[in-house]
Amino acid sequence: MKISETTAVITGGASGLGRATAERIVAGGGRVALLDLPTSKGAEVAEGLGKQALFVPADVTNAEQVEAALAQVQERFGPITALLNCAGVASAMRTVSKGGPHALDVFAFTIQVNLVGTFNSIRLAAARMVQNQPNGEGERGIIVNTASVAAFDGQIGQAAYSASKGGVVGMTLPIARDLAQYGIRVVTIAPGVFDTPMGAMLPDKARESLIQQVPFPQRFGRPAEYAALVVHILENVMLNGETIRLDGAIRMAPR
Numbered sequence: 001m002k003i004s005e006t007t008a009v010i011t012g013g014a015s016g017l018g019r020a021t022a023e024r025i026v027a028g029g030g031r032v033a034l035l036d037l038p039t040s041k042g043a044e045v046a047e048g049l050g051k052q053a054l055f056v057p058a059d060v061t062n063a064e065q066v067e068a069a070l071a072q073v074q075e076r077f078g079p080i081t082a083l084l085n086c087a088g089v090a091s092a093m094r095t096v097s098k099g100g101p102h103a104l105d106v107f108a109f110t111i112q113v114n115l116v117g118t119f120n121s122i123r124l125a126a127a128r129m130v131q132n133q134p135n136g137e138g139e140r141g142i143i144v145n146t147a148s149v150a151a152f153d154g155q156i157g158q159a160a161y162s163a164s165k166g167g168v169v170g171m172t173l174p175i176a177r178d179l180a181q182y183g184i185r186v187v188t189i190a191p192g193v194f195d196t197p198m199g200a201m202l203p204d205k206a207r208e209s210l211i212q213q214v215p216f217p218q219r220f221g222r223p224a225e226y227a228a229l230v231v232h233i234l235e236n237v238m239l240n241g242e243t244i245r246l247d248g249a250i251r252m253a254p255r
Contacts, residue, residue: 001139001234003028007077009070011060011121012087014040016196017146020223021084021230026052028231033073033080035066035121036087060087060117066124079132083125084230085118085145088164090198092157107160114164118145122175122186130182137237138183144230145172145188149245152190153252165190169243176241185240187233192247194221209255214248221246 008025012018013034022032026049033054036042042055054076056069073080091110095102122143129141147168154162169188176186193199193210199220202210211218229246233239 001081001135001137001142001237003030003231003234005135006030006082006234007033007073007080008082008084009033009035009056009073009080009121009125010084010086011035011117012085014042014045014055016086016198017191017194017223017226018084018086019045021086021227022049022053024224024227024231026050031077033069033077035060035069060085060121061112063120063124066121070124070128074128080125080128081132081141082234083121083129083141083143085121085143085168087113087117087121088146088198089113090201091160093160094157095159102159107163110160111164111167114161115167118168119171126179126182126184129184130179134183139185139237140182141184142234143175143179143184143186144233145186147188147190147243149190149192149247149250149252151243152245155252156255172243173241180240185237187239187241188243189226189229189233190243190245190247191226192221192245192250194223194226196223210250210252213253214250217248219248221248 010018013022014036025032031052033056034042035056038057046053046055056072058065058069093102132140145168148165150162151165151169172188
């Protein structure tokens with residue numbers, strides 16, 4: 001899929017990985033819709049990107065809000081050809097600690113946003129993509145999800161986060177198989193430690209520990225590097241049903 005012909009909806013597009021991806025697609029001549037919470041800086045970011053960008057406020061866990069946002073995008077830009085799922089939350093809590101068992105509402109909220117929110121966006125966007133005219137390769141759309149290396153080697157206190165991201169990895173292949181008949185590809189990226197607002201919330205000691213676990217390059221990943229991989233996935237039709245680790249070869253230690 002050519003970037004210049006892409007109309008992408010980016011959940012969590014107001015900051016971090018989503019924002020970097022939006023900037024990259026707009027630079028390549030594509031159109032982007034930043035789907036993010038009303039309290040985000042989505043409107044400001046979209047304005048800065050120019051006429052090729054639109055902010056559509058919505059909570060990814062709310063079916064009505066996401067559907068209304070997608071309708072707004074289609075009315076403005078025409079058929080949606082890409083969905084890039086970057087919205088997510090982090091949580092850190094042990095299964096049992098001195099304060100008692102893991103708070104169930106924290107676990108449920110993390111699953112609701114990271115896993116259910118991702119699937120909600122997929123199902124609604126895909127329902128629109130199947131109506132698209134196929135391009136020369138027979139493609140009607142592409143979906144790129146964001147998991148995490150925590151899906152594979154989660155640390156102490158990451159039960160909820162790892163479970164939510166593991167779910168995203170687990171549903172990648174079956175959804176790709178579901179949508180193959182329509183010419184819609186599904187690929188997931190599992191980033192390592194990246195310099196995002198979520199990463200900035202970590203204490204300095206924790207950040208340094210994570211950096212030391214990255215073999216090479218020994219630093220936090222840059223959002224622009226994530227965006228570069230998204231663009232490659234969009235352009236490379238053979239990438240489908242796969243989860244790609246983008247992590248500098250990190251395998252996270254227990255803590």
